[in-house]
Amino acid sequence: MPQLFESKDSFKESFKNAVSDACGRDFEDTYPEERYIVLGNMIRDFAGEHWRETKNAIKKSEAKQLYYFSMEFLMGRLMTSNLMNLNIYDVVKDGLKDLGMDINDMENIESDAGLGNGGLGRLAACFMDSLASLDLPGHGNCIRYRYGLFKQKIENNQQVELPDCWLKNGNVWEVWKPQHAVKVEFGGYVDGYMDGYGKFHAQHHPDFVVRAVPYDEPIVGYHTTTTNTLRLWDAEVDEDSVNSGTLNEYLNKVTAITANVYPDDSTIEGKRLRLTQEYFFVCAGIDQIIRSHLRVYPSLDNLGDKVAIQLNDTHPVLVIPELMRVLLDDYFYDWDDAWSIVTKTVAYTNHTVMAEALEKWSQDMVRSLLPRLYMIIEEINRRFKYDVDHRGLCGIFNNVSILKEGQVHMANLAVVGSHSVNGVAKLHSEILVNDVFKDFVTIYPNKFNNKTNGITHRRWLLFSNPQLTELLEETIGDEFKTNPEKLEDLMAYVEDESLQNKFMNVKLERKKILAAYVKETLGIEVDVNSIFDCQAKRLHAYKRQLLNIFHVMYLYLRMKQDPSFRIYPRTFFYSAKAAASYDLAKEIIKLINMVANVVNNNPEISKYMKVVFIPNYSVSIAEILLNAADVSEQISTAGKEASGTGNMKYMMNGAITLGTLDGANVEIVERVGYENAEIFGLRVEDINELRHENSYNAWNLYNSSYNIRMVVDSLKNCVWSNDPNEFKLINNDLMMRNDEFFVLADFDAYCYAQEKVQARYMDKNRWAKTMLINIAKSGYFSSDRTISEYAKEIWDLKPLSFED
Structure with a gap:
């Protein structure tokens, strides 16, 4: 290790001198942005030594x-993750603190x-x-x-x-x-x-x-x-x-x-x-x-x-x-x-x-x-x-x-x-073999295989959720940091009420961090004791953010009609970008935000639910949002999502999957059990049958279901906007184009699944146990496992060795 990172004192001296030399001013007279650049250069130079050794090892072997x-x-952002990977995070954090600086402020400078x-x-x-x-x-x-x-x-x-x-x-x-x-x-x-x-x-x-x-x-x-x-x-x-x-x-x-x-x-x-x-x-x-x-x-x-x-x-x-x-x-x-x-x-x-x-x-x-x-x-x-x-x-x-x-x-x-x-999930690979590429399978029967996606637990657990990492380390030791499948050891403790309470306190702390961010950036106050229900991903019709917001609209309309109907407090979080030319997706974003305005400004109903759209979804926002979630919304039309990785990030941080049997949801449920997730809706085979027989009719559902009719009609009867044509694209997509992604077909099942989620949440110890089981079973979904499979079965790639 370079001498400058060997101790806090050596780092402080080297950093101050480097900043002064680079800026031509005393350290105290420099700006945070200048200090960030110098610190980044120091970290990159340290990584550069390993970079050189890696290239030499490749060449030699x-x-x-x-x-x-x-x-x-x-x-x-790479600053903190690089510091952690280089094992110098604490030295730099403590050194910066002595200099009157917060390492988080340094990272926030980075785009x-x-x-x-x-x-x-x-x-x-x-x-x-x-x-x-x-x-x-x-x-x-x-x-x-x-x-x-x-x-x-x-x-x-x-x-x-x-x-x-x-x-x-x-x-x-x-x-x-x-x-x-x-x-x-x-x-x-x-x-x-x-x-x-x-x-x-x-x-x-x-x-x-x-x-x-x-x-x-x-x-x-x-x-x-x-x-x-x-x-x-x-x-x-x-x-x-x-x-x-x-x-x-x-x-x-x-x-x-x-x-x-x-x-x-x-x-x-x-x-x-x-x-x-x-x-x-x-x-x-x-x-x-x-x-x-x-x-x-x-x-x-x-x-x-x-x-x-x-x-x-x-x-x-x-x-x-x-x-x-x-x-x-x-x-x-x-x-x-x-x-x-x-x-x-x-x-x-x-x-x-x-x-x-x-x-x-x-x-x-x-x-x-x-x-x-x-x-x-x-x-x-x-x-x-x-x-x-x-x-x-x-x-x-x-x-x-x-x-x-x-x-x-x-x-x-x-x-x-x-x-x-x-393919990138078991179900997805089956669809490729049996449908999308079925004729190719006849020609190349041995060419197709599955590699279920994974996520790096280093960023999505160790880095973004230090509170949970510390609790896990206290409970099962630190082997999971280098071998994420050791998270399975947590299964021995999921019944422990003391651990359950500690975990719920960690979850509450993460919810407070998200709530503070929402208050600071959007001016919206949310109840940290409410159920945090999150859907954060690219906006596309098949991902069905529309189904999600329809449920919110249903709850609002029902509470307006029936003063005796109330729900356990819930905060619905959305974050998504729509492609600039994707008009339907952009209209769904507009609907979410207009529903939020109505719900959040109703003095009675806002006691029970809030709707929050966090703009400009990014990795950094995901690092705040995902680990605060209680409920992970993975509700794509069955057969359309190849895998998804957001579902794995939520799972690793304890959120419970509310989803269809699509993508990697199938494998998540296989591991945690149906009793530790909430699955609803049409299966792939159901949808294939409806399409094959050309028997799906959105108008029949509209005419036969009061709740569906109430929600769809609200798009046009000035509940959310004074313009009855404000949501014409959405209405036409559902009713004129026959609801291509089966939003109405799954609506009643989705609302019932949400009722079951609320009932589960009432039993906090059971809820905590379910969350802990999700964490324990999430190690399989580490990208380390995925990459090991690629390396062995596709690439024939071997680990490097470094001589002392």
Whole structure:
């Protein structure tokens, strides 16, 4: 350990001197932001020693490495987690305190890195943490977006999108690596020639070239030397390619590539920009892998033995044709040899069964933007058809073709070009095999597998809930910190009333922290003794925030009608962003906020319930919200949520799952038992039957159920707004489009499940026992388990060893 972190006193002296030297002023005259930057640099430099040792260990042992390609990495704030992982948190915390500083104030200066939107990025961040903490050499590959998705404000009850300038103060964790810049080529045309052996040599003549410049961040393992790399690519001008006559147009095109995550794709230009982004970071990432490999090995023949590439959803699937292009055009491999290397190297994780989320690009667009890759995709598809036909399966080819109906089907390309295809929860993987990819299973019966998602307990328990961590350590020791499945040891104590009371006090403390945040930021006072009922996740119709708020509306309307009907006090928390162009989702946010206004301002009913919408959902907000929850709302339409990881974070902090049998909820219930969760609603098979028979009719439910009719009618009869057309999109989605996600079908069952939740809560000891059981059974859902399965069963990745 560096001397400066060996003791509190040595840290204080080094820190004060470093701040004064960097700022050119006495320490007392410097600003908190300046001190934060210096502290971050000191931490990164310490991590840099481990970073160097990790690279040397990889080189010396010739270890196989993983490269994880993802459009998102939502890492959250890194200062405190890095200090904890480096095992210097207490030294720094105590040293700062002596200097009159609070370590939490230091962390609050840091912005959440705007590198994503939702669960995909939070999962990738958990995986990076687990890889390093398990001593596995695995690195992330993404875009260095200058702006995050957007910063959400609520004005006049509606979502307003503002720029998320997360880089405005720089990023203290990154290291600029201009020496590793890569040229990325777009557009133009391809020609070539046949050599004397009948081999075609392609030559691409691009009309648009940019430089991809990497910025590297250390990913620090927990109490271990292993420090991996998250490489983020920024787009810069390629001076050799600038035509002075079109300079402004060129600069705008370059800037747009890394401006923000998921640009609006409702236009042709937006779609083209998204495809440009995807190829940009894929091309740069593959170039990095090839160059790194050839610094150690004489050829690429053994690439599949030394490199594993994991595609996190369909966004990076261009890895497959791009790696083929490099092998064919730059290193002159024959097709079969190149294809063998690609398919041995690449694996694909599917994250959705939603047809609209399985990416498809216009063939004309791909041909225009990526002419050489399009030629390769055509050849992959031709050879794939030949293979399918010769297996006697020609009748299914149209279902599995990569090119059809004028589109390039990226999920199909991913399946064909990968040696492994996995889902992210048991139910999700079953749906992939039995429905989404069932024809592929006929062709590749051994290619499909399941890897149930997980979360890093280091961030979502040790870091974000120190009060619960301390109680667990007192009760079962500290082994769970490095082996989360040791949380199971808590089962021996769940009947202990003393522990139950201590746990409820911890939960109350976390609820007070959330209540203080809500009071400070929103001016809303909430009852910390009420049931905290939370749904925090991306806003989408299938996640059914609408079902949740309909229940709130039902309670309000019933209490208004019947003064004798009252509930146990409850606070309903929501936090969600809606895509800027997703009008229905934005209207649901507006409904939640308008219902909140009515409920919270009713002097009688607000004694029994409050509604709180926390804007700008992020990792940092989740760290405050999830561990305060009593009830975890996981109510997606059965068969639509691939896995979910929020359900696991709530579970690990003791919240009880109120949910459908969807995604990882199924496996949560398998572990805790139905008596320790509250499951309701239609199953996948029920929904499939309704769809198959075309027998679902929202109007029949509306006409036959007084409660449903009361809630739906309230959208139009000026209960929540003076404008009867305020919620026209919602009404039309339910009644004119026949309630695609079965909100009305599950409404009565959901309300009954909520009644049972309230009844359970009345018995506080039973409730505490149930929460403790959820914590005890949550260790399985650590991303350490998930990553260990990937490493063993897909990547063949081994832990690093470090010589003294």
